[in-house]
Amino acid sequence: MDTLSALLLAFLSIVIINNLVFTKFLGICPYLGVSGRIDMAFGMGMAVTFVVTLSGTMTYMINNWILIPLHLEVAKYVAFILVIAGAVQLVEMYVRKCFRDLYDSFGIFLPLITTNCAILGLCLFLDLWGVGSLVEAAVQSFGAGIGFTMAICIMAGIRENLQLADVPNCLKGAPITLITAGLLAMAFMGFAGMIR
Amino acid sequence: MSDGSALKTGVYRDTLLAGLWRENPVFRLLLGMCPTLAVTAAVKPALTMGCCVIFVLLCSNIIVSLMRNLLKPHLRILMFTLTIATFVTIADLILRAFVPDMSETLGPYVPLIIVNCIIICRAEACASKNGIIVSVIDAVGMGIGFTGTLCVLAGVRELLATGKIFEVAVMPGRFVPWAAMGMPVGAFITLGLMLGLVNLTSKSRS
Numbered sequence: 188m189d190t191l192s193a194l195l196l197a198f199l200s201i202v203i204i205n206n207l208v209f210t211k212f213l214g215i216c217p218y219l220g221v222s223g224r225i226d227m228a229f230g231m232g233m234a235v236t237f238v239v240t241l242s243g244t245m246t247y248m249i250n251n252w253i254l255i256p257l258h259l260e261v262a263k264y265v266a267f268i269l270v271i272a273g274a275v276q277l278v279e280m281y282v283r284k285c286f287r288d289l290y291d292s293f294g295i296f297l298p299l300i301t302t303n304c305a306i307l308g309l310c311l312f313l314d315l316w317g318v319g320s321l322v323e324a325a326v327q328s329f330g331a332g333i334g335f336t337m338a339i340c341i342m343a344g345i346r347e348n349l350q351l352a353d354v355p356n357c358l359k360g361a362p363i364t365l366i367t368a369g370l371l372a373m374a375f376m377g378f379a380g381m382i383r
Numbered sequence: 384m385s386d387g388s389a390l391k392t393g394v395y396r397d398t399l400l401a402g403l404w405r406e407n408p409v410f411r412l413l414l415g416m417c418p419t420l421a422v423t424a425a426v427k428p429a430l431t432m433g434c435c436v437i438f439v440l441l442c443s444n445i446i447v448s449l450m451r452n453l454l455k456p457h458l459r460i461l462m463f464t465l466t467i468a469t470f471v472t473i474a475d476l477i478l479r480a481f482v483p484d485m486s487e488t489l490g491p492y493v494p495l496i497i498v499n500c501i502i503i504c505r506a507e508a509c510a511s512k513n514g515i516i517v518s519v520i521d522a523v524g525m526g527i528g529f530t531g532t533l534c535v536l537a538g539v540r541e542l543l544a545t546g547k548i549f550e551v552a553v554m555p556g557r558f559v560p561w562a563a564m565g566m567p568v569g570a571f572i573t574l575g576l577m578l579g580l581v582n583l584t585s586k587s588r589s
Contacts, residue, residue, distance in 0.1 A: 210567055215416040216500055261476070264494050265468045272461055301464070302498040304417045311491040357582040361413055362575045369571030376566065 201330035208338040209372040214305030228343035232336025239306050241274045243328025246310040275301045402524025408501045409532040410581045415501040420570040429537035431485045433530025435474045441522045442470045447510040448518035463506045471497045540564050
């Protein structure tokens with residue numbers, strides 16, 4: 188029971204309090220690029236969730252069971268990025284086969300998940316925070332993906348309404364998105380310190 | 384001097400200037416946003432980050448430019464990423480050895496240079512199509528453009544958040560620090576307003 192509540196807390200804390208987008212600035216590129224429409228944002232969030240769960244778990248295993256016993260920590264980054272590239276390749280094949288429309292609307296952004304900093308960032312943070320067990324690593328990676336999905340969907344909802352607003356010409360596009368993200372980050376700051 | 388060499392010098396100068404302003408990676412191409420936002424709470428880490436990016440960009444552009452004729456199209460991105468990851472590992476080890484406190488501050492944002500879109504974008508858009516000299520000049524221009532932007536952003540944020548620049552107090556004593564500028568909120572809003580300002584100036588000129 189104790190471990191279960193600890194896992195639940197870890198999950199909540201990475202979704203809300205340590206949200207990767209708002210507190211760690213990870214995954215900003217797709218966050219600005221794909222948050223125009225809510226259905227695409229949700230699809231992107233799901234793809235990222237899948238990749239991040241897979242690669243977070245796998246990099247945990249590789250790091251703790253192969254690299255550290257063999258004292259090969261220096262090859263950590265290269266190994267991590269290879270795992271992530273492989274996972275993205277899997278997702279790309281699956282989406283192309285099963286969801287053709289979604290695949291076409293993503294275009295270049297799907298392979299670019301490889302260079303989404305949220306994923307490599309999470310793998311590195313898992314290492315840095317010294318996550319204790321495989322289950323915890325899996326839960327935290329899944330939580331990170333859900334947190335990203337939540338952030339990008341909130342943003343997409345706001346941006347759909349923003350199209351009706353009268354924004355000054357020079358602030359249209361990326362600047363106003365960034366300012367909105369800043370205000371959202373301020374809202375999320377209210378959660379800080381809720382779980383410690 | 385023949386016309387050919389004059390033409391070449393013009394191309395080199397154009398490549399260099401493009402990175403500095405016309406195609407400035409942060410303001411114009413919107414690349415490399417994550418480190419831009421994350422390390423700009425103060426000028427010193429921003430400068431360190433900029434130097435790391437210049438180093439990695441330069442090395443990866445040279446290597447990619449040298450092996451551009453050997454690459455198979457579908458393995459291209461993977462090769463780029465592996466090259467970059469190798470150089471980032473080198474940069475990380477150098478930082479840890481010589482400036483351990485900066486390495487501590489930057490933390491995982493140094494390895495995150497691997498997935499910085501600027502580097503992979505320059506490898507794809509410039510180094511894989513051009514010779515070694517153009518690639519080097521492009522890397523220097525883009526790198527300095529990126530570092531400059533980072534320092535400006537960090538300067539504004541550090542000044543408003545703590546009243547200091549380079550840890551030296553410059554604001555008058557009555558100045559009340561804006562704590563929010565040092566937090567994520569400040570990063571997003573400052574960058575947003577700065578982009579707006581750049582758009583405004585470039586529009587009024589044209």
